[in-house]
Amino acid sequence: MALTADDTRDWGLPLAGPGLLLDVPHEGLWAQRPALHFDAAPGYRLRVASGDQALLWVRIDGYWDRCGFLRGPPGAPWGLPSLSAAEVREVKHAPGSPLWWEAWMWRLGRALAQSEHPVLYAGRWCLRPVRTLRPPEGYRYPISTMEWRFGQPPCLPHSLEAVTRFERFWVEDWTAYGPPSEEGMFQGAVVPLRTPSPREDGRVKSWRKRSRDGTLPPAVLLYVDLLGKWLVLDGHDRIHAALLEGIPPPLLGLWPVLEEVQPSSPEGQRGVLQAAEFHLRDGARPSVVDRVNRMLLLNFQGSRRSTVTRAWPLKGGLPAWRAEVLAWRRSSAFPADAQDWEWFVAPRK
Incomplete structure (x- = not known):
């Protein structure tokens, strides 16, 4: 895998600094489905999986008016190895400086390249520092085909406090009518992939100290363009610790790159x-x-950079997706609004 600097400004959004391009070869390990991947079935049904274990099932309404999410059991192998205290101490540059960001990008970029449970697949990826924003400053979900097209720049992340919760099932209203509000649904929301650690957990306490002295390593967020969401790929506890201290955590965004001439x-x-x-x-x-x-x-614009998340066809299609969802509900009781649940599991496309 080749790692090169990326200091371009053609992403169309205010990124927090230069980053890296990761060129993943189209052979060997990288030609397969990664450990963390997306499966797709007809009717805008998606599944986020680690190996054969579903972490998240998703249904998007055909008119793009709403989207439902159902969590599976967390804990399957995916992501990056835990950072050790020694690795954190090795980065001696001033926190938040260009050299500090560069050091962490190269470390985490190499970790992505060498992971035993890869999350990358063949093609080009971008890893760059990203800023957060308030939800109403984000983009609404699209209301016309002119606004949603194959490949767009990523949206900036918001709503990091989601890492402190672990909702089992919820449905979002994606309609774009009415004035902006804190309650509205905007692209760029952060979605955790595991339950939060208790605030008394040793690693959370350690990261809280790092957050206070400014040496907290950046967390890594993976952008999913079809959902307009960021998944927490690495650093759930680091984000949690920074929130407990009331300090914005440093963040690296990761997304696949599509370069095309229009x-x-x-x-x-x-x-x-x-x-x-x-x-x-x-x-x-x-x-x-x-x-x-x-x-x-x-x-x-004549040529552009954008991002498109790759998904693999789900074996068995819509019936298989629906059977998994119903089986999970039978084996794991959780509250769900009856009308929302009926729509989520409906057999229609």
Whole structure:
């Protein structure tokens, strides 16, 4: 695997600094499904799995109005090995400095390359420092095909406090109508992959001290473009510790890279301009203007970088996905709104 510097500014969002490009070969171990991967079934059914163990089942509504999530049992092998105290002490640069970020990116990039349970697959990946934002500053979920297309830049992360909870089942409203609010659903939310450690846990206490003195290593978040979410790939306890101290944790974002040249389409561009005019008529809030600008850039720039998460076909398709979900509910009781659950497990596509 080749690791090279990436200091470009063509991602279309304010990243926290330069990063790394990881070029993963199309052979050997990397040609297989990684330990942590996505399976897909018809009707926007997804499964996040580690090996053959499901960690998360997802259903997206056909009209993109809502999305349901069901957690499976955590603990299957995936991700990166735990950082030791000695490894943390080896990074002696001033916390938060460019050299500090560079040292941690190379360490964690090599860990991704050498992991016994890989999360990367063949192709190009980007690993860069990312900033967080407040939920209402994020992008709403799309309401038209002009806004959601194959491949987009990642959205900045928000709602890190999710690592302190472990909801078993929930359904999100993805409709984009109404004014922004703290309760609205925005792209970029963080989703943990395991239960939180108790605040009395030894590693959490140790990371809290590191957070106070500024030497907390960055956590790694994996972006999933179809969901518009960040999965916590490495560093659940580090994020938890920083939140307990009221200090923003340092974060590295990881996402697969799609680089393409876009053919010119006058018809498509006219449609985009009409959609922009519709959104901007009678004035618009700054967040709407920013969203329209992003849509125009996505559709008019000749070449672009974006991210697309790869998924593997789920053996057995929709019936297999549904059978797994129903079996998990029978073996593991948890509360669920009856109407939401009926929609989530419905056999229709």
